Amino acid sequence: MTTLQEELLPGTRRALLHRIAVAQAEGRAPSLVATVVRGGEAVWTGARASAEGRAPDGNVQYRIGSITKTFTAVLVLRLRDEGVLDLGDPLEEHLPGTGAGEATIAELLAHSGGLAAETPGPWWERTPGTLRPDLADVLGERPFVHPVGRRFHYANPGYALLGALVEKVRGASWEEVLRREVLEPLGLRRTSVHPEAPHAEGWAVHPWADVMLPEPVEDLGRMAPAGQLWSTTDDLARFAAFLVGGDDRVLSAESLREMRTPAAPMGTADVASGYAYCLGLEIRHQDGLTLVGHTGSLPGFLACLVISLVDDVAAVVLANCTSGPAPFTVAADLVRIVAEAEPRIPAPWRPLRDAEPAVLELVGQWYWGTQAFALRWSADGGVSLEPLSGIGRRSRFRSNGDGTWTGLEGYYAGELLKPVRRPDGSVSHLDLGSFVFTRQPYDERAPVPGGVEPGGWRGIR
Known part of the structure; x- marks a missing residue:
């Protein structure tokens, strides 16, 4: 039958x-x-x-x-x-x-x-x-x-x-x-x-x-x-x-x-x-x-x-x-x-209901040291952080409702992702379980652990 x-x-x-x-x-x-x-x-x-x-x-x-x-x-x-x-x-x-x-x-x-x-x-x-x-x-x-x-x-x-x-x-x-x-x-x-x-x-x-x-x-x-x-x-x-x-x-x-x-x-x-x-x-x-x-x-x-x-x-x-x-x-x-x-047909893409400026400010490219990552904000209200090279740690994060997110998978499961702001309100860096993510590789304006060499980037001398 x-x-x-x-x-x-x-x-x-x-x-x-x-x-x-x-x-x-x-x-x-x-x-x-x-x-x-x-x-x-x-x-x-x-x-x-x-x-x-x-x-x-x-x-x-x-x-x-x-x-x-x-x-x-x-x-x-x-x-x-x-x-x-x-x-x-x-x-x-x-x-x-x-x-x-x-x-x-x-x-x-x-x-x-x-x-x-x-x-x-x-x-x-x-x-x-x-x-x-x-x-x-x-x-x-x-x-x-x-x-x-x-x-x-x-x-x-x-x-x-x-x-x-x-x-x-x-x-x-x-x-x-x-x-x-x-x-x-x-x-x-x-x-x-x-x-x-x-x-x-x-x-x-x-x-x-x-x-x-x-x-x-x-x-x-x-x-x-x-x-x-x-x-x-x-x-x-x-x-x-x-x-x-x-x-x-x-x-x-x-x-x-x-x-x-x-x-x-x-x-x-x-x-x-x-x-x-x-x-x-x-x-x-x-x-x-x-x-x-x-x-x-x-x-x-x-x-x-x-x-x-x-x-x-x-x-x-x-x-x-x-x-x-x-x-x-x-x-x-x-x-x-x-x-x-019969591969799964994805659900239609849908936009977010509200564009929160404080979250929108965070999306885009970030660097952990010299490795490039992308932070994306999805329609379910969560964010994802993934390496642009395709190689490296990645995770989805659930919003905690207070401007921070908790990791849902992989190395960052349970870890807290939070933006750190300067006194003027601008974003200095992202803190993810003590890892510092900056807008530029080793951004001298952010508190990179160990500091940033004052002489900056250089070629072979």
Whole structure:
């Protein structure tokens, strides 16, 4: 079954269908369903199933595994935005007695808390959560395998702790808080802790024979915040749109931008592979695309949600097999097909509503030492500073409403940009985190650190 919508060209739709058909056939998946999102709306859904099976649609539930972590991270960021906690707080401050309380909330979100990757004892994904009724059972006698905060090490138990934190602060179960604060406001009616018909059955496909084995479906108990959820491509398409634009009933666009910012210290292998972890989201760089989202897997299921912010295209891929198709690769290819075949059409240029003389005075060319930069003022009220050579540090800045701006990205993220004026009101220079930007290279009228040679510029003598 394939749902075709007029927003995509016929050639693009066929290319999308071909890609998932190859993935399902070569990956030997009992079924695979995918949805593409553009401009915040689902514009294509396609599905394939074995000859004996009925192809699913965007309303059929699959288990989404670790994409659940992104939902849990949203709940934690909500607590931060309400002022209930700070991401730099040690867990012990809000959830005492776990034995892992020295890790901060941000470190747990970013998998840099030093915790073990998995729980002790039997494989938690294929055994009942009743075997781990307490956090002590989730962490074991040796919760830490690395120094806290020193490196990225994917740790499922960390999200069990974050779920328990949400429960402690809210005084309700993680499931109830999630439903009330995220699922209902966003209209994710087919996302749930337990499967609700229609839903796919999870299968293991034999690696050397075309036969299948049913996988058990376990309630993960304390580990639920790390991987319990079931969802549909329709619901995850709405969730992808939320992760881009925000929803003030749930989480602001600014907080989601923070969630999408790398937050974990990467190892050499991670950097080489183009991977970074943020706050409940992953970033992967592949073949010229920068994709943010999350993958997920549990026995019997594979899942992926990725977004290309530059192209305004997202893709969701769900399959009901333990291994086989590579959901990230398929999702990335779906994004690439749309981005290349139908490039994003930019929004029309629009001028600013008001031309503030104090800001207009600042635009144009500036120099940091001898390197030339351009300061531009855009219709959204922010400014951008970028090297004219194309090489060097650049950033967008958000207005603080008092004549200063705060950096939003790169080296200058969080740094303050402010104009410094002379007694007569004219602009002397720009101060950016102590860096002095002047109208001329080493302008003698500005307080350049170290001073300016009185003899001025000269040739070879």
